[in-house]
Amino acid sequence: MEEYAREPCPWRIVDDCGGAFTMGAIGGGIFQAVKGFRNAPSGMNHRMRGSMTAIKTRAPQLGGSFAVWGGLFSMIDCGLVKVRGKEDPWNSITSGAMTGAILAARNGPVAMVGSAAMGGILLALIEGAGIMLSRFASSQFPTGPQFAEEPAPAPMPAAPFGDYRQYQ
Amino acid sequence: MPVAVAPYGQGQAQPSCFDRVKMGFMMGFAVGMAAGAMFGTFSCLRIGMRGRELMGGVGKTMMQSGGTFGTFMAIGMGIRC
Numbered sequence: 001m002e003e004y005a006r007e008p009c010p011w012r013i014v015d016d017c018g019g020a021f022t023m024g025a026i027g028g029g030i031f032q033a034v035k036g037f038r039n040a041p042s043g044m045n046h047r048m049r050g051s052m053t054a055i056k057t058r059a060p061q062l063g064g065s066f067a068v069w070g071g072l073f074s075m076i077d078c079g080l081v082k083v084r085g086k087e088d089p090w091n092s093i094t095s096g097a098m099t100g101a102i103l104a105a106r107n108g109p110v111a112m113v114g115s116a117a118m119g120g121i122l123l124a125l126i127e128g129a130g131i132m133l134s135r136f137a138s139s140q141f142p143t144g145p146q147f148a149e150e151p152a153p154a155p156m157p158a159a160p161f162g163d164y165r166q167y168q
Numbered sequence: 169m170p171v172a173v174a175p176y177g178q179g180q181a182q183p184s185c186f187d188r189v190k191m192g193f194m195m196g197f198a199v200g201m202a203a204g205a206m207f208g209t210f211s212c213l214r215i216g217m218r219g220r221e222l223m224g225g226v227g228k229t230m231m232q233s234g235g236t237f238g239t240f241m242a243i244g245m246g247i248r249c
Contacts, residue, residue, distance in 0.1 A: 129199050
């Protein structure tokens with residue numbers, strides 16, 4: 001989710017939310033197909049129907065929870081961009097941790113801390129992988145990271161969130 | 169894309185869709201392995217695995233979470249190209 005030119009800030013929330021829903025729905029579809037196939041009673045017909053049922057019930061749920069995560073994550077991310085005035089990996093890590101904490105808020109403070117640690121570690125790993133990948137790519141190709149070179153999005157006429165350069 | 173802007177051979181070309189998906193999978197797999205190593209160690213220690221059994225349990229968790237993460241990252245790359 002991280003290593004291409006991202007959308008400018010307010011629209012990033014919508015983008016991440018939708019992307020996360022699609023990702024969760026497709027991925028959940030794949031995994032639930034396998035799971036439903038294995039859990040169904042024997043017989044090809046039953047197995048097909050079992051995997052279909054599992055996809056239909058579980059994949060939208062998984063997509064929904066992915067979408068909640070993604071939407072809240074990028075909302076906090078944009079908030080941090082606005083508050084701190086810069087955009088660096090710490091934003092992602094903090095917002096991952098805060099997302100984990102907020103989504104576990106109804107389970108009590110212990111669960112909140114655990115979930116926040118999980119989110120923070122996960123996002124730190126992803127950010128670290130992205131940084132390492134772009135460093136590796138820029139050392140391999142003399143022109144810099146090829147992956148990040150999407151055509152730059154058209155500059156917004158009036159950027160309400162200030163400057164979005166990457167300050168890494 | 170015109171050929172004139174490609175002085176570095178194929179390096180200048182945009183990576184193809186499959187390349188991006190592959191890269192996403194590799195990255196997700198690496199991230200998932202690392203995350204699985206951490207969380208797997210905790211959870212296996214918690215349920216009382218020690219020694220050789222612990223190694224097996226952690227390895228299994230690492231492979232599982234690597235596969236899951238890799239698949240999701242690959243999909244995430246695939247839906248955007």
